[in-house]
Amino acid sequence: MILEYLRKRHTLSRTEIVYDLHISFPTVIQNLQYLTELGVVDDSKRISNTGGRNAVAYTFLQNAKLAIGVDVAEFRIKAVLVNLTGEVIDIIRRDKRFCMEEDYLREIGRVVDEMVTKHQILADNLLGVGIAVPGIVDEAGEYVVYGGTLNFTGATKEQFTKYIRYPSRLLHDVYAAGCAEAWGNPEDDNVFYIMLNNTIGGSFRTGDSLYVGDTGKSGEIGHTTVETHDGKVCYCGRRGCLEVYCNAVQLAKHTDGRLDVFFDEIRKGNPTMEKILDEYLRYLAVAVNNVRLLFNCKIVVGGYVGAYMDLYKEKLTGHVNELNPFGEDAAEYLLSCKYKVESTAAGAAIVFIDEYLYNI
Numbered sequence: 001m002i003l004e005y006l007r008k009r010h011t012l013s014r015t016e017i018v019y020d021l022h023i024s025f026p027t028v029i030q031n032l033q034y035l036t037e038l039g040v041v042d043d044s045k046r047i048s049n050t051g052g053r054n055a056v057a058y059t060f061l062q063n064a065k066l067a068i069g070v071d072v073a074e075f076r077i078k079a080v081l082v083n084l085t086g087e088v089i090d091i092i093r094r095d096k097r098f099c100m101e102e103d104y105l106r107e108i109g110r111v112v113d114e115m116v117t118k119h120q121i122l123a124d125n126l127l128g129v130g131i132a133v134p135g136i137v138d139e140a141g142e143y144v145v146y147g148g149t150l151n152f153t154g155a156t157k158e159q160f161t162k163y164i165r166y167p168s169r170l171l172h173d174v175y176a177a178g179c180a181e182a183w184g185n186p187e188d189d190n191v192f193y194i195m196l197n198n199t200i201g202g203s204f205r206t207g208d209s210l211y212v213g214d215t216g217k218s219g220e221i222g223h224t225t226v227e228t229h230d231g232k233v234c235y236c237g238r239r240g241c242l243e244v245y246c247n248a249v250q251l252a253k254h255t256d257g258r259l260d261v262f263f264d265e266i267r268k269g270n271p272t273m274e275k276i277l278d279e280y281l282r283y284l285a286v287a288v289n290n291v292r293l294l295f296n297c298k299i300v301v302g303g304y305v306g307a308y309m310d311l312y313k314e315k316l317t318g319h320v321n322e323l324n325p326f327g328e329d330a331a332e333y334l335l336s337c338k339y340k341v342e343s344t345a346a347g348a349a350i351v352f353i354d355e356y357l358y359n360i
């Protein structure tokens with residue numbers, strides 16, 4: 001409790017902690033000493049008072065421990081450095097086409113090393129490196145159960161982390177991104193996260209835990225059917241999946257693959273693009289409504305397209321409300337993502353931060 005409070009308020013005196021949290025003085029002293037010894041709280045400064053002695057200022061050291069998250073995507077490797085507040089301190093991007101060859105795996109290690117060197121991170125202060133991949137990972141985090149889109153089913157953690165000399169983990173990208181979002185909104189107990197990247201993923205968190213399902217494939221919203229009449233063919237081999245109507249490419253392909261340009265046109269009021277977006281949102285609304293009806297929870301729309309939700313939230317809300325039989329207003333349960341960029345990489349790092357703070 002004390003650490004959580006310090007993380008929020010940054011600097012506090014002992015008395016403030018005692019009064020605000022209703023914890024006894026000896027307990028506060030004992031805990032602050034422990035946190036100071038751990039190196040996550042600093043007690044070297046004073047709060048200046050008029051009259052009387054200056055109280056010790058206990059300050060949360062947000063950069064005392066760090067974690068690195070790596071997002072391994074089809075055309076790019078992205079690494080982020082995250083501190084104890086979940087803030088992304090730095091991003092390194094490397095254009096490189098995904099493959100499981102040695103040269104590529106070595107590049108993952110190089111990106112991590114570059115981040116470590118650039119910020120002069122001591123090994124003791126680096127909690128770990130999370131590797132998020134666009135595929136379903138087994139529960140133990142050892143291998144890829146399904147790597148359909150990039151054809152890397154069966155790839156192992158050992159392969160991905162061969163050139164990384166820090167504690168590391170392999171994660172499903174959408175779980176990582178969902179974790180980042182849930183961490184950013186701790187007051188929302190039940191959250192379904194929809195990731196609208198070049199492929200679509202989903203994850204459901206309830207309380208502190210991720211619901212993975214009986215075979216680890218829960219949340220695969222991309223392959224729910226949204227068009228039953230002559231639907232377009234999906235990479236999974238079926239027709240009419242949300243995936244083929246709402247992945248980011250369905251918008252970006254109209255502006256030479258540039259999603260930012262697509263949304264620039266929306267800002268300008270381009271009627272052709274608005275029509276395309278409207279059709280897109282009607283399909284997305286079906287998925288959102290289904291999730292709401294099944295889980296009755298908050299829904300975060302994230303990923304590349306989710307980052308622009310401010311530009312279309314009203315429209316999406318309207319379409320969802322038309323479908324909802326209970327008269328619920330989607331504006332109240334539909335949330336835009338907290339991490340506008342790099343939620344996947346941030347989430348891969350946050351699993352280490354979360355674990356560290358939990359075990360303190």
Ligand SMILES: [Zn+2]
Pocket residue numbers: 222223234235236237238241243
């Ligand atoms: Zn499909």
